[in-house]
Amino acid sequence: MFSYCSDPSTLSGLTWLSCYLTTPKHAGFYWSFLTVLTLLAVTAPTALAFGFGGAAAARSRIAPLRWFGKSYIAVVRGVPDIAFFLFFVIALDQAFEWLRHQWKCPDWSEPIRQGNDFVVCAAAKLPLGTSEQWVHEVYGFFTAVLTFAIVFGAFSANVLYGAMRAVPKGQIETAEAYGMTRRQTFWRVLVPQMWVYALPGLSNLWMVLIKATPLLFLLGVEDIVYWARELGGSKTPRFTDYPHGDxxxxxxxxxLVFYLCFTKLSEVVLERIMKKLTRGQATLGGTV
Amino acid sequence: MSCWQTVQDYAFRSIGYGERLLPRDDFTLCQQFTLIGSGMIWNIYFGVLALLTGFFLANAIALMKASSNPWLRRPAEWFILIFRGSPLFIQFFLAYFLFQELKQSTGSFSWLTSAWAGALVVLFLNTAAYSAEIFYGALRSVPKGEVEAADAYGMTGWSRFRRIIWPTTLRLAWPAYTNEAIFLFHATTLVFFSGFPAFQQKADALYYANYFADKTFNPFIPYPIVAFYFVLLTLGVIGLFGLANRYLNRHLPQDIRPKLRYRPQIIR
Incomplete structure (x- = not known):
């Protein structure tokens, strides 16, 4: 990167460090922070949407839909999230391939599960065997986002479900007295008012989501944990210009410091939002 | 091979008794159930010991944080911030490398680099921080009237704390603490995926489930088995903590006792 870095073996001290920290490999490390931030930026709204759907389903009048919503919330919450991560990464991949297999190769006669193998026709492979490296990476990232969204969707469904029930009954009754239909009550009265009840739970969830991002490593994405292990391991002079120990x-x-700063920053911002939202509300926070 | 034979071979495989070799092909449902169940021993070991030891440290830290002396308050605040503000996954990695460094520089402490001790230390500190925050919150919401009543009776210092403040703190904190216990048990599944090696493939439930999923390329059997075991474990935890909750609130009339409900708004 810097001009004096051309011969690293002659360097020492801070100059060595400045060269070491700007190698192309370290650029990969820095980019992976962006991967984590992208994951957060994409997952948070997706999980919120999943959660909204789940919460709406859980309080639906149609029984099967309600059962689905409630069991979605209960099952995902009762089981360790990491088990879900490991499960969904393979399960989603196989589900997509199976669907494509049904669609692209309808006259395939052999069974898909042959003993310990999962065999679909070549055209149904995801991503296609011929596609480039970045397609594989994007696909891996996509399944990771979907997995995160499913798991955190259940958590946020739980929060939103609680928030919907926390909206004062009188509000709903008033809406009904004005002759609003169930749908109108839901969208015009319930949804606008539930956010302030949901915010403490949602901000907690955001913290949990931040702290779950290193699990990307387990899903096979080249994230910061991957790079930290890769770059931190001891290097001999044979393979690199910058040998160092473990x-x-x-x-x-x-x-650790990165995550501490990130969570602290989030805490401060969320505190501000909460203050803004509770202004004028008839709660202890709002009277101040 | 009958299922009973499999149970005899593998029921204690995770702690080193029974058949050494893991099954390699023709995985039966019985094998998966037995081995994953055997792994649950580790999850329970980590969870129970971390909770028991963490409870005491958590109370101490909560008191330190509530103290007016900055020399006590500041360290407690930092402790809580560090362990609650960073991912457990990173903490495991960091602790593992730290213990390795310690082993190399001092020549002793090699037991800390193995999961049974090293991961337990991390889980102990982690749950202590999370619980300390819960207890601190409860400590601050102890009703003023109760403390004033204690003062009026002439109670001071230790006896006031032990007989009035602490029981009320526990009572207030208990629902949230139950929640923390559940999530601590969930967190134990991270141990063998985060640096700490599984010596001779003796590891926890999720490790074996992952082993089966890798070998059979079929996630639809082992992971639901893990889920099944964890739902049982969660129900067990709720049951036990419910008993403790009843004990804590035994002075209240039956119909106004706060019930433990597993619908927490706040997770770890």
Whole structure:
């Protein structure tokens, strides 16, 4: 990166460090922070949408829909999230491939599960065997986002379900007295008012979501944990210009500090939002 | 091979008794149920010990945080911030490398690099931080009237704390603490995916489920088995904590006792 970096073996001290931290491999490390932020930016609204759907289903009048919503919330919450991550990554992939298989190769006669193998026709493979590396990476990231959204959707469904029930009954009754239909009551009265009840739960969920992002590593995405392990491991002079011992401790310390700053920042911002939202509300927070 | 034979071979496989080799092909449902169940021993071990030990540290830290002395308050605040503000996954990695460094530089402490001790230390500190925050919140919402009543009776210092403030704190904190216990048990599944090696493939339930899913390429059997075991475990935790809740609130009339409901708004 810098001009004086051309011969690293002559460098020492801070100049060495400045060169070491700007190698192309480290650029990959820095980009992976963006991967994490992208994941958060994409997952949060998707999970919220899933959660809204789940909460609406859980309080639906149609029994099967209600059962679906309630069991979605209960099952995902009762089981460790990491089990779900490991499960959905393979399950979603196989589900997509199976659907494509049904669609693209309808006259395939052999069974798909042959012993310990999952065999679909070549045209149904996802991503196609011929596609480029970045397609594989994007697909991996996509399944990771979907997995996160399903799991955190259940958590947020739980929060929103609670928030919908926290809206004062009188409000709903008033809406009904004005002759609003169920749908109108839901969209015009319930939904606008539930957010302030949902916010404490949702901000907690946002914190949990931030703290769940390192699990991307387990889903096979090249995230910050992957790079920290990769770059931190001891390097001999044979393979790199910047040999060093086992520095994984320091790399993970850096990750810890990154997460601490991130959660602290989120806490401050969420506190502000809460203050803004409770202004004028008839709660203890709103009277101040 | 009958299912009973499999149970005899693998029921305690995760702690080193019975058949050494894991099944390699023709995986039966019985094998999966037995081995994953065997792994649950580790989840329960980590969860129970971390909760028991963490409870005491959590109370101490909560008191420190509520103290007016900054030399006590500041360390407690930092402790809570560090362990609650960062992912457990990263904490496991960091602790593992830290313990390795310790082992290399001092020559001893090699037991800390194995999961049974090292991961337990991390889980202990982690749950202590989360519970301390819960207890601190409860401590601050102890009704003023109760403390004033204690003062009026002439109680001071330790006896006031032990007989009035602490029981009320526990009572107030208990629903949230139950929730924390449930999520701590869930968190134990992270241990063997985060640096700590599984010596001779002796590991927890999720490790074996992952083993089966990798071998059979069929996630639809092992992971639901894990889910089944964890739902049982969660119900067990709720049951036990419910009993404790009843004990804590035994002075109240039956119909106004707060019930434990598993619909927490706040998760870890």
């Amino acid at each position: 520095w994984r401790l320091w790399y993970f310390l850096a990750l």
